[in-house]
Each structure stands twice: as structure tokens, then as C-alpha cells.
Amino acid sequence: MRRARLWLIGGTLVLAAGLVSAVTPSEDAVYDAFLVRGDGPVTGRTLIADVDGATFTPTISSSGGDWEAEGNWLVVEVIASAPTTEVDAEIAIATLRLDGRVFQASERVRDSIVKTRLHVGTDTRGILAFELPAGIDGGRGELRLTTQYLTPQLDDVVVLPLSLDDAEHAPRIDVDRPEVTGR
Template identity: 35%
Template sequence: MRRWMAWTIGVALVVAAWGVLQITPSQDDAEAPFPLAAEIGETASARGFVMNVTDVRLASRAVAGGWSAEGTWLVVDLRAEATQEETGTILAHAELTIDGVTYRASERPASLLRTGLTPGIPREGSLAFELPSELARDTATLELGIGDDPRLDSLVTLNLDLGTLEAEGEVELLETGWAER
């Protein structure tokens, strides 16, 4: 074999290996959740649950029953129900991502977080996210799901423009309960 041909084949193989490396998904990509985009007021059906975010409010004080707290609060009102299983379907994943930083729904107020969902009987309530005040005007992505570990599962996602929300002085979280049909 001629020397120039060996070099050409060698370079071609290195380029092909680089190309394979570029198109091979990473471990994170291989285990990524399946996002289902939704809008406020729109029902989204995911694996095991149905979700409808009915309202998003921004306030400097959040109130839930006898609990209250000052700060910058994003309150998300929603309805959710299970679609497959009677037990074990829990709203466990509620995260808000702003500028690459993720905030989990607060566990301090009584809310829909970690509430069991039942097929055919929707639950309604709120989730509360405590945010730094300087982020209250950015865009955010809300992710909602039924598993603590969302890998290889479906998530309902909403893109929110927090800058369009009018800040209220006080917002009361909806009482968690059975929704009316």
C-alpha cells in the first residue's frame, strides 16, 4: 500500500471516529425526561397524570391557612389527577428554572406538593416558589411531574415570562382539596 493512501485512510478513520463521538448521546441525554409543553389554562396529559396550570401569581407575601411568609413568592395554581394507578401517584417534582438555576417548590406552606393523585377525581391547590427578588422579572421554565427522579419519564413544562406578572402585596394559596368538575 502506498504511503499517501495509508495516511488518507488513517485521517478518514480519525474524522469518522470524531463524527461518531459528536452524534453519540451523552448519559444525561440518554436518560433525559420527555417534556410536554403546555400553556396556562391548557390541560396536558403525561404518563400517569393530567395537569392544568390555571393561574400564576407573584407576591411579596404568601399565605396558606395559618402560615405566612414575606419574600418574593411565585404561586402556581393547578389541577391534577392520576390517569392510571389508584396508589403511588404523587405530585413529587415541581421545579422552576431561571437563568440555569433551579428552585424547588417550597415545602413550608401546605400545598399540592407531595399530594396523592387519584384517577378520575382531580385535586386542586397551589405550589409556592420563593425566589430572589432580582429574578422576579426574568423568564422561567416550570416542570411538573409525578416522580422524584424525572429521568426517562414525562414532565409537563410551562415557559413563564415573570416580567409580565403584576406583583401583588399578598397572595393566598388555594386550599388543597378535591376539584369541582
């Protein structure tokens, strides 16, 4: 009887150690970003953002006609502004998370809203273009926007849901420069 009790206590201790190990965050988690999620305008520390639509297209070009690319493009229209200060108020990194994969907004599209200075009390409307692998034309994803370059540490990341099943399809999209609009 005593031996069985020792085995039971030992098993319980192993289970408790496994549970503690499973719920303990990693060292990197101490520096992770804070995800600020929402439907509609989402306000973070340095960014207010909303999605105004998404369109799939096989051809994207600059409005001046000096650049063009073909592929499976997803163009997301974003409305963004600064909440309280214009210091560091710009979208530095935009990623699309879709089915466990992460796509970064294309740097080839020069007229995107990435790196555009944002202003307090005034919206800026622009696009983000994602070059996706062939065959992706639907699903549910999330758009992540941050004002910090590379990995935001101990800062917030604006997360907006994106339904690609509802996205429009267009034969061609001409990209205009971001436009400052009133509220």
C-alpha cells in the same frame, strides 16, 4: 501526492470519530426521563397538569395565619388530576427552570399541592410556591412536574411553559389547602 491523500484520509477519520463521539448519548441518558411538553393541559403517564396563573408577592402566609414568610415569592396555581389510576398519582417534585437555573418548590409552604393525592376524573387545584432570588420578576421559564421522587428514571415529566412577564403582582398571598373541583 500519496502523502497528501493519507493526511486527508486521516483528517476525515478524526472528524468522523469526533462526530460519532458528539452524537453518542452518555450512559446516564439511557435512564433519563421523557419530557412531555405542551401548552394547556399536558397528560403524562401518571399526571395531567395545567397552569392557571402565576403571581409574584413579597409576603406569603398560610390561610390560618400560623405561618408567614417574606422574600421574592412566585406562586403558581396548578390544576392537576390522575389520567387512569390513582396509584402514585401526586406531584412529588416541582421545579421551575428559569434562565438556566433550577428552583425547587418550597417545602416551607405546607398547604401546597405537592404530595396531595390526585384523583381520576376530578381536578385538584392548588399552588406551588418558589422562593426566588431578589430581582427576578420576569422572563420565560418552564414548570416541570413529576410523580417520582428525586430523579425520575425512564418515566415522564410534565413540562409546562411559564411566562413570568405576564405574572401578576400582589402585596400578599394567603395560601389555602388544595381544593378538589369538578371538571
